[in-house]
Structures are given as structure tokens and as C-alpha cells.
Amino acid sequence: MSSEYHPKIIGFLCNWCSYAGADMAGTSRMSYPSNIRIIRVPCSGRVDPILLIKCFQQGADGVLVSGCHPGDCHYNEGNYHARRKFALLCDFLDYVGIGKERLRIEWVSASEGQRFVDKVSNFTKEMAKLGPRSES
Amino acid sequence: MDSELIQQIRNQARSLLESGEVKGIIGYERASDGLTARPFFAYEPAAVERLIFDETCTHNLTKYLLNKKTEKMAVVVKPCDSRTINLLLNEKQIRRDMVFVMGVACPGVVETSWNHKDGTLQARCKICQLVEPLVYDFLARHEAVERPQGEPYRDVQEMETKSVTERKDFWVEQFERCIRCYACRQVCPGCYCPECFVEQLDPLWVGIRIAPKENELWQIMRAFHLAGRCIGCDECEHVCPVNIPLSLLNHKLEKEVKELFDFQAGLNPEEQPPLTTFKKEERLGFEE
Amino acid sequence: MNLYISRGDLTRWLDQLCRERILLAPVRVQELTLFQPVSKVEEITLDFGNTTLSPKGWFLPPTEALFSVQDNDGQSQLVSSIIEKDAVIFGLRPCDAKGIALMDGPFLREPSDTPYQERRARTSLIGLSCRQAQPECFCTSMGSAPNDSSHVDILLTEIENGYIAQVITKKGKALLPKALVKSEEALPSPPELQTVPVKEITLAVRELFNDPYWEQLADRCLHCNVCAYVCPTCYCFDMRDYSNKENLERVRSWDSCQSIGFSRIAGGYNPRTTKGARLRQRFAHKLLYFPEEFQQDIACVGCGRCIKSCPVNIDIRETMSDLKRLEVKGGS
Numbered sequence: 001m002s003s004e005y006h007p008k009i010i011g012f013l014c015n016w017c018s019y020a021g022a023d024m025a026g027t028s029r030m031s032y033p034s035n036i037r038i039i040r041v042p043c044s045g046r047v048d049p050i051l052l053i054k055c056f057q058q059g060a061d062g063v064l065v066s067g068c069h070p071g072d073c074h075y076n077e078g079n080y081h082a083r084r085k086f087a088l089l090c091d092f093l094d095y096v097g098i099g100k101e102r103l104r105i106e107w108v109s110a111s112e113g114q115r116f117v118d119k120v121s122n123f124t125k126e127m128a129k130l131g132p133r134s135e136s
Numbered sequence: 137m138d139s140e141l142i143q144q145i146r147n148q149a150r151s152l153l154e155s156g157e158v159k160g161i162i163g164y165e166r167a168s169d170g171l172t173a174r175p176f177f178a179y180e181p182a183a184v185e186r187l188i189f190d191e192t193c194t195h196n197l198t199k200y201l202l203n204k205k206t207e208k209m210a211v212v213v214k215p216c217d218s219r220t221i222n223l224l225l226n227e228k229q230i231r232r233d234m235v236f237v238m239g240v241a242c243p244g245v246v247e248t249s250w251n252h253k254d255g256t257l258q259a260r261c262k263i264c265q266l267v268e269p270l271v272y273d274f275l276a277r278h279e280a281v282e283r284p285q286g287e288p289y290r291d292v293q294e295m296e297t298k299s300v301t302e303r304k305d306f307w308v309e310q311f312e313r314c315i316r317c318y319a320c321r322q323v324c325p326g327c328y329c330p331e332c333f334v335e336q337l338d339p340l341w342v343g344i345r346i347a348p349k350e351n352e353l354w355q356i357m358r359a360f361h362l363a364g365r366c367i368g369c370d371e372c373e374h375v376c377p378v379n380i381p382l383s384l385l386n387h388k389l390e391k392e393v394k395e396l397f398d399f400q401a402g403l404n405p406e407e408q409p410p411l412t413t414f415k416k417e418e419r420l421g422f423e424e
Numbered sequence: 425m426n427l428y429i430s431r432g433d434l435t436r437w438l439d440q441l442c443r444e445r446i447l448l449a450p451v452r453v454q455e456l457t458l459f460q461p462v463s464k465v466e467e468i469t470l471d472f473g474n475t476t477l478s479p480k481g482w483f484l485p486p487t488e489a490l491f492s493v494q495d496n497d498g499q500s501q502l503v504s505s506i507i508e509k510d511a512v513i514f515g516l517r518p519c520d521a522k523g524i525a526l527m528d529g530p531f532l533r534e535p536s537d538t539p540y541q542e543r544r545a546r547t548s549l550i551g552l553s554c555r556q557a558q559p560e561c562f563c564t565s566m567g568s569a570p571n572d573s574s575h576v577d578i579l580l581t582e583i584e585n586g587y588i589a590q591v592i593t594k595k596g597k598a599l600l601p602k603a604l605v606k607s608e609e610a611l612p613s614p615p616e617l618q619t620v621p622v623k624e625i626t627l628a629v630r631e632l633f634n635d636p637y638w639e640q641l642a643d644r645c646l647h648c649n650v651c652a653y654v655c656p657t658c659y660c661f662d663m664r665d666y667s668n669k670e671n672l673e674r675v676r677s678w679d680s681c682q683s684i685g686f687s688r689i690a691g692g693y694n695p696r697t698t699k700g701a702r703l704r705q706r707f708a709h710k711l712l713y714f715p716e717e718f719q720q721d722i723a724c725v726g727c728g729r730c731i732k733s734c735p736v737n738i739d740i741r742e743t744m745s746d747l748k749r750l751e752v753k754g755g756s
Contacts, residue, residue: 050333050341050357057349070423071416080414087420088363088392088411095295095388096356097304105422167737169559174737175644195736200643203699250732251559313453315477315486315678319648323735335685344662344677346487375735377476377650379454 007061007127009036011120012051013108014044016074018066020110025117032117033124036064043067044105045078049089052103062102062127064120069107079107101126102133137190141240144276145212148238149184152210158236159207162197163187169251175200187212189276192253194245196220196369199325201230210236214245216260218269219367219402220325226405227365229328239272243281259383260370262286270403289391291384307352313378314351320372320382321358326365333357359385364393364410367402396420427600428607430586437601438465438514446511448482450475459513470582473558474517474727478656482513483524483543484531484678486653490539490663492673505539511547512599519563519725521551521575523656526725529718530659548599551576557615560728562741565622567721570614581611617726620741621748626722628751629712636756637746639700644736645682647702651730651738652680657710657723660686681705707743 013019019040025032041047044067055063065086073079086105094100104123108116149161165176165186172192177200178184189212197211198220213221221237224230244261247254263286268275295303318334321327334342334354341357342350359366359382366386373382393399397410429437441447442462449468451460457472459479491504524544531540554561554570563569573579577596580587588607591597652658662679665672679686682703687696696702714723724740731739750756 049360050353053353053356054341057353077414080416081411083418083420083422084397084411084414086422087396088389089360090421091392092356092360092363092389094300095292095303096307096352096385097300099300107422168731168739168742169737172737177640177643199646203643250734250737313456315653317649317653317680318683319646319650319735322646322648331685335683343666343675344487344664344679345666345675346677371735375646375648375650377654377733379456 005128005132007035007124007130007132008059009062009064009120009124009127010055010060011036011038011064011066012041012044012047013038014046014067014074014079015040015042017068017072017110018044018106018108018116021066021108021112021116024111024113026113028113030113030117032120035124035127036120043073043075043078044082045073045075045080045085047082049085052089053093053098056098056102056133061130061133062104062123064104064106064123066106066108066116066119069109072109099133101130137188138278141276141278142187142189144278145189145238145240146184146187148274148276149178149187149210150181152236153178153181153184157208158210160204161187161210161212161238162200162204163212163238164189164193164195164197167250171251171253172248189240189242191244191246192248193242194248194258194371194374196323196325196371198224199323201235202325202328205230205234208234208236210238212238212240213269213272214240214242215266215269216264216367216369218266218271220369221269221271222402222405223365223367224325226402226407226409232405237269237272237274239269239275241268241275241277241281243279257284258370259286259291260368263288263290271405289387292388292391295384295388308348310380311351311355312348314346314355314380315378316346316351316354317377319375319377323371323375324362326362326367327358333361355380355382355385359389362386363389364397364399365401366390425591426607426609426611427589427591427604428586428609429580429589429604433601433604434580434587435465438468440601441512441514441599445509446507447514448479448511449514459515468515470515470552473554473556474520474561474729476729476733477654478520478523478727478729479513479516480520480523480527480656480659482511482547483527483540484659484661487675487677488539490674490676492671494671495669507543507546511543512550513547514550515552516549516576517554517727518551518570518572518574518576518579519561519566519568519727520656521549522563522566522568522572522721522725523727524549525575526657526714526718526720526723527659529714529720533718548595549576549578550596550599551579553579553581554615555582555612557617558728560731561617561726562620562728563726564617565620566724566726568725570617571611583609583612618741620726620744622722622744625711625744625747626715628747629708631751632747632755633704633708635750636700637750638704639698640756641738641743641746642699642703645699645703645738646736647682647684647699648735649680649682650733650735652682652706653678654729654733656725656727656729657714658706681709703738707740711744 067079090100106119152158161178164173167174244257267281370383399410448459452469456476494501531537577593579590663676688694710723
């Protein structure tokens with residue numbers, strides 16, 4: 001892939017863990033690729049599958065959803081419901097031709113700045129390798 | 137046409153109307169082509185003579201219960217339809233004491249459209265595991281029902297052997313034909329939201345444009361809203377005026393729900409739907 | 425003046441047309457027959473009763489951007505939708521041609537609907553008469569006929585070794601290839617059709633407006649919009665503006681009176697909340713309001729598509745018979 005290609009990544013980060021984790025990465029002066037545009041949500045369980053599909057339709061090459069580790073959800077159960085939803089969704093997106101490797105679900109806690117950086121960097125690299133997603 | 141079976145249905149219907157136990161019977165009658173069946177509402181004992189049951193009775197009549205919640209109605213159900221009764225009971229859309237379920241031990245229905253009747257059993261009948269409805273207050277049964285042992289999810293598996301690009305091209309072609317008539321939604325007993333997401337203007341999820349992207353969004357999300365709820369009557373596919381193979385979408389989610397959560401919709405009105413619950417210790421592929 | 429066109433001549437003519445213009449013809453798509461623009465004559469199928477969707481979709485597309493306002497370096501630019509070339513619809517049945525003529529009432533009456541008007545002016549109609557009737561056909565009861573040439577520019581009738589072409593309008597004459605011979609052959613007689621009691625149906629609908637018949641019929645109606653979408657004369661639409669930073673688009677899409685939200689007005693009030701009221705609306709519009717408003721025939725051409733496509737067999741012929749019968753009886 002040409003080094004000119006910059007994948008557009010949309011990230012849905014839960015306010016209490018992942019967003020705080022990303023914030024920590026920032027305050028610790030860790031750098032990560034700036035391809036990602038972050039959307040803060042109260043909980044990973046709030047992320048409706050329709051938002052993810054619309055992201056792809058509007059031009060996102062990759063979508064990342066990150067929440068608290070299972071067991072640590074600020075709202076107790078939100079991420080358990082999210083886990084089930086996304087398990088179904090990833091496979092279904094693959095089935096309808098959108099491709100499951102473009103949707104990534106991660107668990108990053110508020111103190112895991114480095115983990116956030118690693119996850120985003122890896123995902124961006126993989127999306128760059130995959131190339132742009134053609135509009136459906 | 138099994139006249140013994142039909143007589144059982146008519147007798148029961150007549151007795152229910154004469155006693156006043158129900159306001160009306162939701163069943164089937166002969167359509168205007170003289171060949172296939174159509175839904176029929178009988179409110180008078182004399183009208184029960186129009187009730188029929190044969191291999192053209194494809195419609196899932198339980199949808200109509202959602203329009204008749206204020207009066208007790210009797211409804212004729214096939215084994216597949218009875219799963220919808222369980223679903224609607226589970227989701228508190230109908231009350232058990234407001235429905236008299238007239239079950240039929242159905243040998244299967246064939247591919248039909250207006251003035252056209254095929255000899256071939258519908259795909260869903262070929263994989264059906266139920267000999268009689270799961271819930272009923274009365275059972276009409278005549279000849280013993282034998283079930284062909286078709287492989288469930290064969291259609292999904294075939295689709296899964298294709299590459300992502302092949303599947304994308306396939307679905308792009310299918311969704312292009314969609315005219316957003318919403319017949320699939322209107323015929324589905326599982327689709328009963330007073331305001332469907334597709335009709336919402338604020339936030340505007342889909343909008344009114346009838347175009348490939350919007351069609352894709354509509355179809356994917358409708359299937360997803362039925363995940364763990366669809367019982368596989370395939371009526372959505374039968375009513376589609378432009379022949380989009382909608383059952384391929386719903387069956388895929390049915391298969392995933394079964395494999396991931398060991399759950400099938402409509403078998404038991406008491407159990408927890410899979411997307412309203414969770415198991416803390418389950419591993420669904422996102423851990424590391 | 426009737427002309428003879430051999431099959432070879434027809435192919436050559438259509439080939440020329442599809443190069444010069446947008447040629448819409450019946451195409452087989454997954455067990456359906458749909459009017460689609462063709463780039464090669466081989467794509468056309470003539471082995472069909474009638475198409476699944478009517479050709480109204482060319483004059484009133486399922487979705488259309490009426491115009492867009494684009495930001496051109498800070499200057500607004502209004503871009504209206506136009507078709508790039510003149511068009512021809514080939515293989516149109518007489519009932520569908522009548523359907524288009526009926527739609528001219530609401531769309532061409534002043535102030536006319538400009539996108540419709542442009543497409544109408546720039547499109548020629550080559551009709552194909554019906555040698556066979558389908559079980560759902562009843563055009564003769566609705567003021568048309570399998571060989572009705574009233575609303576097309578040319579009407580083709582298939583004979584054993586080709587086609588007889590009736591040239592109806594000047595537009596049609598200009599369309600034909602030059603070297604065609606006259607045909608002395610008599611036109612074959614059209615097929616016989618069933619008759620439907622439709623005399624004074626307008627009156628019957630008015631008389632029975634408040635009859636419980638509508639609520640009873642609507643018991644099985646799913647309000648799925650299919651009847652309206654396949655119908656050659658249903659033309660209701662919804663309209664919304666979509667905007668982003670770069671432009672604003674006014675989009676018009678098919679809609680139908682069967683949807684519950686169709687008649688909801690600002691403030692939330694809805695005059696047609698009951699199923700019976702919504703079902704009645706479609707029949708009342710076609711059989712009563714339309715002929716009265718536009719002084720035209722009733723808005724049904726007898727193509728039978730609604731009968732074929734309705735998942736629960738709401739049959740307009742049956743409805744009209746019911747209404748006539750009830751009118752005599754004085755109501756339900």
C-alpha cells in the first residue's frame with residue numbers, strides 16, 4: 001500500500017475507562033497515530049450497531065469500540081451486553097460483505113494509557129495494510 | 137385438501153363463536169384466484185364455513201393479534217407460528233388469556249403466489265423440527281405428520297463459503313432492488329414498534345431516500361433487531377415484491393444466536409432473550 | 425397507417441435507439457421482469473405478461489433529487505435534475521400507457537411538476553399490445569383494452585413473422601426507421617377479458633364512505649405499501665431536504681397512504697389512525713377523489729399488479745363488486 005494512504009478510523013470510547021485511558025496516554029505524552037477520531041460515549045453498551053454501520057457507509061475504513069474490561073463496567077453490566085451484541089454483529093457484518101477485520105472491539109481501562117496506544121497503533125497499521133474500504 | 141382437518145377447525149371455531157368465548161376467529165379462506173389461501177376473520181358462526189386449511193396457508197396469522205389486543209380472539213397457528221405466540225407472550229405483547237390458540241398439526245406449506253401453486257415444500261418446512269404447535273388450546277390433527285430431515289442453515293453455510301467480496305457483490309445486487317415498501321416489516325409479527333427506527337426523523341437514521349446505502353442500512357438493522365427473536369417463518373421473503381432473499385439474513389443470525397448463546401426464539405415463553413442477558417464468564421472472542 | 429416490422433428490423437431499430445437515446449425495456453431480473461435502461465438489445469425480454477413494477481418509475485422515480493444547491497466557492501448554485509438524453513420506453517402495455525396518461529392529470533396541471541414534465545416531453549412510448557390476457561387483467565372494464573393505442577406514440581402488435589406497427593403520433597413517426605413497408609394485414613383480435621362491475625363505482629364509494637365494510641376488509645390488510653408501489657397510477661410521495669457542509673438536496677421518494685405516519689400532521693394529529701380509514705383512502709382516492717378532481721377516468725387501469733402482489737389478496741375487483749352489492753343493499 002502506498003505510504004500516502006491514511007485510513008480513517010472512528011473510535012467509540014466509553015467515558016469511564018477507555019476515554020480516560022486515552023486521556024492518560026495524552027497526559028503522559030505518549031503518541032499514537034492521529035488517524036483516529038474519537039467519539040465519547042457513556043458506556044460501550046450504548047454503542048448501537050447502526051452507528052457502526054453508518055460509520056462504514058460514511059467513509060470510515062476502520063471502527064474501534066473500546067470499553068471497560070468485563071467485570072469493571074461503571075454501570076455494572078453495560079459491557080456484558082455490548083460483548084454479546086458485538087459478537088453477533090462482527091460475524092454478521094462479515095456475512096453481508098462489510099468485513100469483520102474492520103471492526104475492532106477492545107477493553108481498555110482508565111489506567112492503561114500504554115495499552116490504548118498499542119491497540120490504536122496496531123489497528124491503524126492493520127487498516128493501512130488492508131487499504132481503503134470501497135463505498136458500498 | 138384435508139377435509140377432516142378442516143371440519144375439526146370449523147367445528148371448534150363455530151363452538152367458540154356460538155359460546156361467545158371469542159370475538160372472532162383469525163384463520164384462512166380461499167383467495168380470489170380459487171387456488172391459494174388468504175387470511176380470513178370470522179365473527180359470526182355462519183362464517184366458519186369459509187375456513188380452510190391446506191398447503192397454501194403460508195401466512196403467519198399471529199401478526200393480527202397485535203391489532204386486536206382489546207378483544208379475545210382465536211387464531212389458527214401452524215407449528216412455526218406457535219413459536220411467534222411464545223415470542224409475543226415472552227415480550228408481553230399479548231396476554232395468554234386473550235388468545236385462544238387453534239393449533240394445526242401442519243404437514244408443511246408449498247411455494248405459492250397469486251394464482252400459482254408449486255408442488256415443492258417451502259424451505260422452512262424442509263427443516264422444521266415441530267410436528268405440532270408448541271402451544272395450543274385446541275389441536276386439529278388428522279394424518280400423521282412426517283418431517284423431512286433437511287439440514288438447517290444449509291443456505292447460510294453455502295453463503296459462508298463465499299469470500300467477503302463475493303458476498304458484498306451479492307448483497308449489493310440484492311439491496312439495489314429494494315423499493316422500501318416495508319412489506320417485510322409489516323408482515324413480521326416481531327416488528328411491532330409503534331415508531332420504527334426507519335421512520336424516525338430526529339435522529340435521522342435512514343431517511344426517505346431509496347438508494348443502495350439506505351437500503352443496506354435498513355435491511356441489516358431490521359435483521360439485527362430480530363436477532364434472537366426471529367422464528368424463521370420466512371414470510372418477509374415471501375411478501376417481498378422484488379424477491380430479495382431476506383431469509384438468508386435472518387437465518388444467519390438465528391445460527392449465530394444458537395451457536396453463541398445456545399438459544400432459539402419462541403420455544404418457551406418464559407426464557408430470557410439472549411440480548412437481554414449475559415454470562416459473566418462467557419468468552420466471545422474479544423478477550424486478551 | 426400500419427407498417428410491417430420484421431424481427432430483424434426490430435432488433436436493428438432498437439439497437440439504433442439504445443445508442444441514440446436512453447432505451448427502457450423489459451429486462452429479466454431474478455424471476456422478475458422490470459423496465460430498465462438497456463445498452464444492448466439482447467438484454468430485452470419480450471416473454472412476459474406484464475412487468476412486476478410499472479413504468480411510472482421512469483416519470484416519477486422511486487427516489488429523485490429534485491434539485492441541489494451546491495456551494496461553489498461561496499456561491500450558491502442551483503442544479504436541477506435533468507435526464508442526459510431523450511428516452512424511449514419500449515414494450516409498454518396499453519394499460520400502463522393509460523396509467524401514464526392518468527398521471528398527467530396531477531403532474532401536468534398548472535403549475536406543472538417540472539421534473540415529470542421534462543421526462544414526459546422527452547420520452548417516446550412504444551407500446552406492445554397484449555396477445556394474451558393474464559388471469560389478473562381487467563383493462564377492458566377500466567376504459568382500456570389489450571390493443572388500445574390511445575396513449576402511445578407507436579403500438580406494436582406481434583404477428584407470426586414480426587410486428588405490425590400502428591403509428592399514432594408525429595413523435596412516433598419521427599422515431600421509426602425510414603425503410604419500412606406498409607402492412608395490409610388485418611390486426612389480430614385482442615384476447616377476451618373478464619368484466620368487472622365498475623359502472624358508477626364513484627357514487628358507490630361516496631355512499632359507503634362511512635360503512636363498516638372498510639374496517640372489515642382492513643382486518644387482513646398489512647398496510648405494506650406494495651399495492652401503491654406496483655400500481656401504475658399511485659403517485660404519492662414524501663419530500664425532505666438533506667444537507668451537509670457542501671450542499672443541500674431536496675429529495676422526493678415514493679410513499680403511500682397505507683403508512684400510519686403518512687397522514688400525521690404537525691402537532692401529532694392523525695386523521696387516519698384506523699386500518700379501515702387507511703385502506704379506504706387508497707380506494708377512495710382511485711375511485712372517487714381522483715376522477716372528481718382531475719375530470720378523468722378512475723385511477724385504475726386494470727393491470728392487476730396489486731392483485732398479484734398483495735400478500736393477503738385484497739383484490740380491487742372484489743372490492744368493487746362488494747361496493748356495488750352493498751350499495752344496492754343500502755349498506756352493511
